[in-house]
Amino acid sequence: MSTEKIKELKEKFFKVFGEASAIEEFFSPGRINLIGEHTDYNGGYVFPAAITIGTTGLAQLREGKRIRLFSENFSEIGLIEFDLSEVNDKVEGSWENFVKGMIVMLQGAGYKIDKGFDLLVYGEIPTASGLSSSASLELLIGVILDELFHLNVPRLELVQLGQKTENEFIGVNSGILDQFAIGFGKKDEAILLDCNTLKYEMVPVRLGDYSIVIMNTKKSRALTESKYNERFAETRIALERLQTKLDIQSLAELTNEEFDANTNLIGDEILIKRARHAVYENTRCKIAKKVFVAGDLKEFGKLLNASHESLKNDYEVTGIELDTLAETAQKQKGVLGARMTGAGFGGCAIALVKTEKIATFEKAVGDKYLKVVGYPAEFYVAQIGDGSKKL
Numbered sequence: 287m288s289t290e291k292i293k294e295l296k297e298k299f300f301k302v303f304g305e306a307s308a309i310e311e312f313f314s315p316g317r318i319n320l321i322g323e324h325t326d327y328n329g330g331y332v333f334p335a336a337i338t339i340g341t342t343g344l345a346q347l348r349e350g351k352r353i354r355l356f357s358e359n360f361s362e363i364g365l366i367e368f369d370l371s372e373v374n375d376k377v378e379g380s381w382e383n384f385v386k387g388m389i390v391m392l393q394g395a396g397y398k399i400d401k402g403f404d405l406l407v408y409g410e411i412p413t414a415s416g417l418s419s420s421a422s423l424e425l426l427i428g429v430i431l432d433e434l435f436h437l438n439v440p441r442l443e444l445v446q447l448g449q450k451t452e453n454e455f456i457g458v459n460s461g462i463l464d465q466f467a468i469g470f471g472k473k474d475e476a477i478l479l480d481c482n483t484l485k486y487e488m489v490p491v492r493l494g495d496y497s498i499v500i501m502n503t504k505k506s507r508a509l510t511e512s513k514y515n516e517r518f519a520e521t522r523i524a525l526e527r528l529q530t531k532l533d534i535q536s537l538a539e540l541t542n543e544e545f546d547a548n549t550n551l552i553g554d555e556i557l558i559k560r561a562r563h564a565v566y567e568n569t570r571c572k573i574a575k576k577v578f579v580a581g582d583l584k585e586f587g588k589l590l591n592a593s594h595e596s597l598k599n600d601y602e603v604t605g606i607e608l609d610t611l612a613e614t615a616q617k618q619k620g621v622l623g624a625r626m627t628g629a630g631f632g633g634c635a636i637a638l639v640k641t642e643k644i645a646t647f648e649k650a651v652g653d654k655y656l657k658v659v660g661y662p663a664e665f666y667v668a669q670i671g672d673g674s675k676k677l
């Protein structure tokens with residue numbers, strides 16, 4: 287975020303709220319997931335990184351119990367106002383639910399939030415892009431409340447309360463991948479997280495002559511939440527059927543071979559495919575981290591391709607837009623691998639591209655996408671950045 291933009295936001299804050307003497311500034315990133323998709327809520331590994339594109343917040347305490355919110359992204363809505371006593375009242379489709387949810391969760395965990403505040407938010411993450419604008423906002427609110435009310439919430443707890451907001455207030459059964467990546471991100475480091483134990487390892491991102499290019503389908507993702515919850519439910523049923531004979535708590539405890547030997551317990555073809563993705567993707571993620579650390583980007587790229595194929599055929603969360611981007615990318619010269627990232631059903635894909643080839647890569651993939659899908663994709667070169675923080 288440029289100092290120029292921050293200055294502009296401060297002026298806006300004053301214009302909107304009429305008082306700006308004690309503003310504090312905060313930033314919360316978006317994330318990409320390198321590999322390990324739809325494994326988090328199946329007790330497996332994920333390998334994400336925070337990116338420098340994110341959400342900026344300017345906040346200030348105020349006397350009384352009134353909370354006032356303004357989003358630069360939804361300026362047509364104007365000022366949103368409510369009382370601290372009204373935080374349980376959700377408003378269908380409004381971003382204020384993220385603020386209310388985080389307050390409810392923090393208060394529920396015993397933290398004292400007893401005053402109103404003014405908050406201006408500016409998000410740079412393209413909406414519904416699968417780069418996790420919602421977790422970015424949850425953690426932004428988390429660090430703001432932590433700072434304004436001197437709560438000293440341990441970072442892991444803040445991350446978990448972000449996930450709780452998503453699960454219990456927003457109503458999406460998401461795992462912890464997004465909030466963890468956003469809360470614990472570090473410049474030029476990826477995070478290998480075991481979602482079962484929450485043990486994690488920071489892994490330096492050394493790409494040499496290569497860059498990660500984010501490719502945005504720009505597809506509006508209307509059904510994402512219901513489809514996501516459907517996959518969550520399908521893998522739960524598959525697990526329950528396996529548990530009739532196997533002593534396991536999550537799908538990720540199985541090796542590929544153990545899974546293959548027990549598919550008869552699941553029975554249903556669709557459920558077998560869903561569970562196979564979870565098990566195989568977890569195995570891939572563990573191998574991917576090893577080859578990544580060893581600097582074998584070629585092998586890493588192959589695993590990215592295999593991940594996409596599995597998400598397409600077994601988990602069925604891709605669609606024509608993501609498939610066109612990832613599969614066209616995979617065929618380009620100077621590309622080691624490509625896959626969708628995040629929940630799927632639209633949103634973004636990533637590709638590991640030789641830096642000097644990025645321009646020709648974007649042209650070739652962009653042209654093909656336009657031809658097949660009918661509207662243009664967008665491309666950004668990913669910079670790996672820090673997690674949520676006060677600026």
Ligand code: GAF
Nearest residue numbers: 323324460461462463628629
């Ligand atoms: C979304 C969810 F929020 C994550 O928890 C994760 O399941 C991801 O989809 C798929 O890997 O981003």
